[in-house]
Amino acid sequence: MADQSTRDAVVATADDLFYRRGIQTVGMDELRTAAGVSLKRLYSEFSSKDAIVQAVLERRTGIWQECVASRVDAATTPRDKLLAIYDYLVEWTADEEFRGCGFVNTFGEIGAVNDDVAAAVRAHKEGFAAYVTGLAVDAGLGPDVAEQLVLLAEGVQTMAAVTHDPRWADAARAAAATLIDAGLAPVA
Secondary structure, eight states: OHHHHHHHHHHHHHHHHHHHHOTTTOOHHHHHHHHTOOHHHHHHHOSSHHHHHHHHHHHHHHHHHHHHHHHHHHOOSHHHHHHHHHHHHHHHHTSTTOOSOHHHHHIIIIITTOHHHHHHHHHHHHHHHHHHHHHHHHTTOOHHHHHHHHHHHHHHHHHHHHHTOTHHHHHHHHHHHHHHHHHHSOOO
16 A cells, blocks of 8 residues: 555656646656655656656546546536536636646647657547537437537637636637537427
8 A cells, every 4th residue: 555655646746746847847856856755766666757647647537537527417407417517617727726738738748759648648538528429419419519519628728728817618618508509409
């Protein structure tokens, strides 16, 4: 258990540092100091910085899924379940620590030169798209609307990060409601 707690502490610390400052600006010595482990212990837990990045991406996937699912599960109607995703985005993008999507940030930094990172980011994004598609189908919407809803959710993270303005999430939620309602409207 001590190994798992050490590993978890390193991954949580790396996640925080990488998200706030970027992967390439954080050295292994800084990471081990911040995590409170020796360099020897750090390398006994992780073979490389790339292995730590992979563990951080796994952690972020779990956090993202928990945050979104907790909002979706609390909603009662299929329409509200879809809009719950945007409710989460409204809250998250308003957080002072918000720096955009950690997966996009990671891909932008090292995805072009690290196939494993690119694959992990792609798997995360495809997983989210599949999740939204499932919710959309449950609501009676087609896959075309699901793709549009995914695009809104992904785009708001970029706009809110770049502009430091969380109002983009409100706009995305309103646009999502319009798409959902139009998709659910009876055809005349």
